[in-house]
Amino acid sequence: MSTELLISLDGMGGDNAPRSVVRGAALVRKETPNVKFIIYGDKAALKPLVSRQPALRGGVEIRHTDQMVTNDDRPSKALRAGRRSSMRLAIDAVRDGEAQAVVSAGNTGALMGMAMASLRTLPGILRPAITTTMPTLRRPVCMLDLGANVECSAIHLVQFALLGEAFARCVLELEDPGVALLNIGVEETKGRQEVRDAARILRGLDIPFDFKGFIEGDEIAKGLIDVIVTDGYTGNIVLKTIEGSALFLRALLTDALSSSLWAKFGYLFAAAAIRAMRRRVDPRPHNGAVLLGLNGIVVKSHGGADEVGFSYAIRAALRLIQNDFISKIRDTIKTVDISCQGEALE
Amino acid sequence: MSTELLISLDGMGGDNAPRSVVRGAALVRKETPNVKFIIYGDKAALKPLVSRQPALRGGVEIRHTDQMVTNDDRPSKALRAGRRSSMRLAIDAVRDGEAQAVVSAGNTGALMGMAMASLRTLPGILRPAITTTMPTLRRPVCMLDLGANVECSAIHLVQFALLGEAFARCVLELEDPGVALLNIGVEETKGRQEVRDAARILRGLDIPFDFKGFIEGDEIAKGLIDVIVTDGYTGNIVLKTIEGSALFLRALLTDALSSSLWAKFGYLFAAAAIRAMRRRVDPRPHNGAVLLGLNGIVVKSHGGADEVGFSYAIRAALRLIQNDFISKIRDTIKTVDISCQGEALE
Numbered sequence: 001m002s003t004e005l006l007i008s009l010d011g012m013g014g015d016n017a018p019r020s021v022v023r024g025a026a027l028v029r030k031e032t033p034n035v036k037f038i039i040y041g042d043k044a045a046l047k048p049l050v051s052r053q054p055a056l057r058g059g060v061e062i063r064h065t066d067q068m069v070t071n072d073d074r075p076s077k078a079l080r081a082g083r084r085s086s087m088r089l090a091i092d093a094v095r096d097g098e099a100q101a102v103v104s105a106g107n108t109g110a111l112m113g114m115a116m117a118s119l120r121t122l123p124g125i126l127r128p129a130i131t132t133t134m135p136t137l138r139r140p141v142c143m144l145d146l147g148a149n150v151e152c153s154a155i156h157l158v159q160f161a162l163l164g165e166a167f168a169r170c171v172l173e174l175e176d177p178g179v180a181l182l183n184i185g186v187e188e189t190k191g192r193q194e195v196r197d198a199a200r201i202l203r204g205l206d207i208p209f210d211f212k213g214f215i216e217g218d219e220i221a222k223g224l225i226d227v228i229v230t231d232g233y234t235g236n237i238v239l240k241t242i243e244g245s246a247l248f249l250r251a252l253l254t255d256a257l258s259s260s261l262w263a264k265f266g267y268l269f270a271a272a273a274i275r276a277m278r279r280r281v282d283p284r285p286h287n288g289a290v291l292l293g294l295n296g297i298v299v300k301s302h303g304g305a306d307e308v309g310f311s312y313a314i315r316a317a318l319r320l321i322q323n324d325f326i327s328k329i330r331d332t333i334k335t336v337d338i339s340c341q342g343e344a345l346e
Numbered sequence: 347m348s349t350e351l352l353i354s355l356d357g358m359g360g361d362n363a364p365r366s367v368v369r370g371a372a373l374v375r376k377e378t379p380n381v382k383f384i385i386y387g388d389k390a391a392l393k394p395l396v397s398r399q400p401a402l403r404g405g406v407e408i409r410h411t412d413q414m415v416t417n418d419d420r421p422s423k424a425l426r427a428g429r430r431s432s433m434r435l436a437i438d439a440v441r442d443g444e445a446q447a448v449v450s451a452g453n454t455g456a457l458m459g460m461a462m463a464s465l466r467t468l469p470g471i472l473r474p475a476i477t478t479t480m481p482t483l484r485r486p487v488c489m490l491d492l493g494a495n496v497e498c499s500a501i502h503l504v505q506f507a508l509l510g511e512a513f514a515r516c517v518l519e520l521e522d523p524g525v526a527l528l529n530i531g532v533e534e535t536k537g538r539q540e541v542r543d544a545a546r547i548l549r550g551l552d553i554p555f556d557f558k559g560f561i562e563g564d565e566i567a568k569g570l571i572d573v574i575v576t577d578g579y580t581g582n583i584v585l586k587t588i589e590g591s592a593l594f595l596r597a598l599l600t601d602a603l604s605s606s607l608w609a610k611f612g613y614l615f616a617a618a619a620i621r622a623m624r625r626r627v628d629p630r631p632h633n634g635a636v637l638l639g640l641n642g643i644v645v646k647s648h649g650g651a652d653e654v655g656f657s658y659a660i661r662a663a664l665r666l667i668q669n670d671f672i673s674k675i676r677d678t679i680k681t682v683d684i685s686c687q688g689e690a691l692e
Contacts, residue, residue, distance in 0.1 A: 074535075137594055147530055150538055184493055184582040189420070192496055192579055217586030221594035233538055234580055236530040240563030241584050245591035248483055248567035249627070253599070256623035257616060266616030270602070273609035277602035281595070 004034055007317055008090040008099035011041025012068035013106025015304050018045050021105070024310030025060065026053035028318070033059075035318065038093055040065055040086040065089055068106075071303065075109035079117060087111060091118045094296040101297035101317035103288075105310060111300055112148050112291060119296040124333055127152075128293035129160045129232070130300065131167055133286050134242065136223030142168055143182075143220075143228040146289060147236035154197035157181065157229055161202055163292040164227040165209060166332045170323040171290075171316070176210050177226035182234060183214035190214065198229075207336050246281055284309040288316030292329075297321060350380055353663055354436040354445035357387025358414035359452025361650050364391050367451070370656030371406065372399035374664070379405075381664065384439055386411055386432040411435055414452075417649065421455035425463060433457060437464045440642040447643035447663035449634075451656060457646055458494050458637060465642040470679055473498075474639035475506045476578070476646065477513055479632050480588065484569030488514055489528075492635060493582035500543035503527065503575055507548055509638040510573040511555060512678045516669040517636075517662070522556050523572035528580060529560035536560065544575075553682050592627055630655040634662030638675075643667060 009025060011018045018041055025037050036059045039046055043064035050056050067085040069078045082088050087106050093099040095118045104111050112128065121128055131144035144164050149156060161179050168177035181199055183191040188199070191214065202211045215225050217238065230238070253274075257267040267274070283302075287309040291298040297320045301313035320326075355371060357364045364387055371383050382405045385392055389410035396402050413431040415424045428434050433452050439445040441464045450457050458474065467474055477490035490510050495502060507525050514523035527545055529537040534545070537560065548557045561571050563584065576584070599620075603613040613620070629648075633655040637644040643666045647659035666672075 137597060150530070182583060184496070184579055217583040217588075218590035218593070220587060221590040230583075233530055234583060237528060237563040237576075237580060238583060238587050241566060241587050242563075242591050244564035244567040245588050246595065247564070249592065249595045251483060252623050252626055256619040259619045259622070263616045263619035266612040266614065266619070268612065270609045270612030270616060273602040273605045273612075276605070277598050280598055 004036060005032070005318060005321055006036050006038070006099045007314060007321075008038045008040065008093035008102045009314075010087045010090040010102070010104035010106055011039040011046050011062075012086040013104040013303075014301060014310070015105075016306055016310075017105060018042070019049060020305060020307045020310045022046065022049040022053060022056070023307035024305075024314060026055040027307060027311035028314045029055045029059050032318065036060070038063060038090070038099055040089045040093075041068065042066060063089065069110045071107050073107060073110060075107070075113040078107065078110035079113045082110065082114065088114050088118065091115050091298065094298070095119050100321045101299065103299045103301060103310075103313050103317050105301035105303050105305055105313070107303075108147065108300055111298065115291055115294055115296075115298045119294045119298070121293050122295055122330060122333060125159055125163070125293040127156055127159070128291050129163060130289050131164060131292055132239070132289040133172065134220075134239075135281055135286065136221050138223030139226075140172060140286070141220065141223055141226055141228060142172065143230070143235055143239065144292065145230065145232040145235050146239050147232045148291070149232040151233070152194060152231035154194045154201060157194060157198035157231070158201045159293070161198070161211070161227065161229045162209075162332060162336065163329065164229055166329045167290065167292060167325075168226045170325045170328055171319050172226065174226055176208075178210045178212045178224070179227040179229065180212040180215035180225045182217070182228055182230035182238070184216065186214045186216065205336060243283065246283075250278070285312050288313035290316060290320065295326070297325060350382060351378070351664060351667055352382050352384070352445045353660060353667075354384045354386065354439035354448045355660075356433045356436040356448070356450035356452055357385040357392050357408075358432040359450040359649075360647060360656070361451075362652055363451060364388070365395060366651060366653045366656045368392065368395040368399060368402070369653035370651075370660060372401040373653060373657035374660045375401045375405050378664065382406070384409060384436070384445055386435045386439075387414065388412060409435065415456045417453050419453060419456060421453070421459040424453065424456035425459045428456065428460065434460050434464065437461050437644065440644070441465050446667045447645065449645045449647060449656075449659050449663050451647035451649050451651055451659070453649075454493065454646055457644065461637055461640055461642075461644045465640045465644070467639050468641055468676060468679060471505055471509070471639040473502055473505070474637050475509060476635050477510060477638055478585070478635040479518065480566075480585075481627055481632065482567050482569030485572075486518060486632070487566065487569055487572055487574060488518065489566075489574040489576070489581055489585065490638065491576065491578035491581050492585050493578045494637070495578040497579070498540060498577035500540045500547060503540060503544035503577070504547045505639070507544070507557070507573065507575045508555075508678060508682065509675065510575055512675045513636065513638060513671075514572045516671045516674055517665050518572065520572055522554075524556045524558045524570070525573040525575065526558040526561035526571045528574055528576035528584070529562065532560045532562065551682060589629070592629075596624070631658050634659035636662060636666065641672070643671060
């Protein structure tokens with residue numbers, strides 16, 4: 001634990017930046033003093049925020065730039081015009097070996113585009129995917145892709161399965177994670193052609209790989225599968241649907257517990273238990289979506305994250321560094337024909 | 347209300363058939379005595395069940411067949427071999443004008459295939475879609491397609507939007523329902539090509555139609571959109587994800603309220619309020635998915651529905667009959683170029 005860890009931060013990305021970025025970094029350094037940060041952004045805004053955090057003393061270098069990517073910027077524009085933006089410079093620090101990981105709460109599309117341009121994908125990997133973990137009844141699961149790839153071929157899905165499995169071993173620390181493709185039935189004949197093709201290829205892999213076939217939407221929250229693979233269109237909609245359902249049921253519960261005097265009285269006694277339940281589904285500890293498949297660790301924080309949320313995104317990056325994720329994933333894809341060139345697709 | 351209503355029932359479809367079918371019919375006749383049923387299936391099994399229900403006296407005709415579609419039957423096999431099955435005969439009763447609607451809790455794929463073969467689609471409609479209503483914070487919404495069409499073109503999605511809008515006017519009794527396409531962002535440039543094409547066509551329709559553009563997954567439960575349109579792959583996964591999330595949060599709440607003596611004591615007081623909340627998200631009143639786009643009313647009950655659930659599926663069929671749904675939907679599609687032949691797709 002005495003090795004120095006170095007993370008670059010996009011100081012200007014996200015709705016609550018730069019405050020949430022600086023305070024989030026301080027929260028992490030309180031428990032992990034051997035981490036240091038390079039923060040890119042407007043020095044005039046960052047400097048007073050940093051100096052107010054004793055935990056950051058001697059642990060932060062601010063690198064000034066007056067350019068930033070906004071949420072309205074189209075990824076293509078950000079990619080062309082944003083070479084001096086706080087986001088791009090923070091990514092380039094990883095490419096140049098100055099930092100071991102980058103964390104940004106900015107525009108997802110721009111982050112993905114810039115990370116691909118700067119870091120490139122791992123050998124054989126066609127497209128990176130976004131993944132995150134979610135709470136379930138059993139243990140956290142990871143799902144991918146969550147929106148980087150609107151349309152996916154069978155090969156893309158197979159590669160996501162391999163990337164996700166390596167992620168689950170490394171970050172969720174599971175020895176033999178179960179992997180399944182999201183589908184509308186569990187029978188082999190169900191669903192889209194690319195999903196069925198991907199299943200056939202995964203069944204035929206000659207590496208240790210616990211492929212469980214198909215999983216339906218109602219099984220996600222049971223937590224019996226560790227890695228759920230789908231295209232970015234479906235994954236993004238499913239993730240947001242889960243968020244919306246949680247907010248809906250939370251609102252109903254709040255309504256119910258203030259609907260009568262009896263209910264309010266009951267809530268006085270059950271309050272601690274209900275707070276504990278809310279902690280179990282608190283999305284903040286799961287903040288930090290990882291861009292998988294790149295030559296470097298890139299973590300995307302939710303754009304609306306507060307300092308606590310942002311600190312969890314930094315922690316996700318730390319876990320990936322400490323587990324030597326990039327080397328492990330390189331080893332995984334070396335042992336398998338990740339281009340699936342031996343496969344004849346129907 | 348004195349007009350006679352006649353509904354044909356697949357007496358053998360579903361996990362709890364024939365009991366749930368017969369008892370569900372009795373529940374409906376208790377409140378709507380002018381409804382009569384033709385029940386298809388094994389007379390030896392059905393007759394004693396019917397005779398035990400005083401509410402069904404004089405209101406049921408049993409028509410014997412010893413064939414039935416099982417859940418394992420592939421739709422193609424059911425279609426070929428199941429011409430004398432309880433499901434097919436119940437559908438044919440609608441085609442022959444003997445019944446005004448059919449309700450089945452059997453195999454969805456077989457029901458869809460048989461209904462298309464027997465009833466045919468409405469003029470100009472390429473594919474039927476499955477829809478159902480769901481509770482939200484505001485008022486029920488309907489979503490389609492929920493699994494009949496794994497891949498959809500822009501024209502399919504446009505037709506689903508028109509069918510869904512007519513359904514919302516007729517069944518949810520909304521004057522001017524808002525319609526949106528499910529997508530991964532609200533900007534015009536986001537999402538799959540067919541979704542963007544469908545949006546462009548819907549924006550250009552020259553009929554009164556409240557098209558709201560795109561909706562993301564986290565907005566579904568807010569209830570601000572009345573009709574949510576998507577392909578059957580995504581719709582099926584989203585619907586099941588919502589079901590799974592609800593069960594997950596319900597399990598967490600049950601855990602929380604029995605986690606300590608204080609919590610149990612609190613629950614004593616809040617029990618009525620929490621029961622009321624559970625009623626708000628009880629799926630049973632929303633049982634009864636409708637196959638839209640056919641020349642006749644076909645309602646699919648959840649396969650696992652109990653008698654209460656099945657009775658709601660019958661009630662959904664009743665509302666469609668009483669609102670003269672098929673005529674209304676014919677009128678809607680007459681006024682618009684539903685084949686979208688004037689459209690050049692990108």
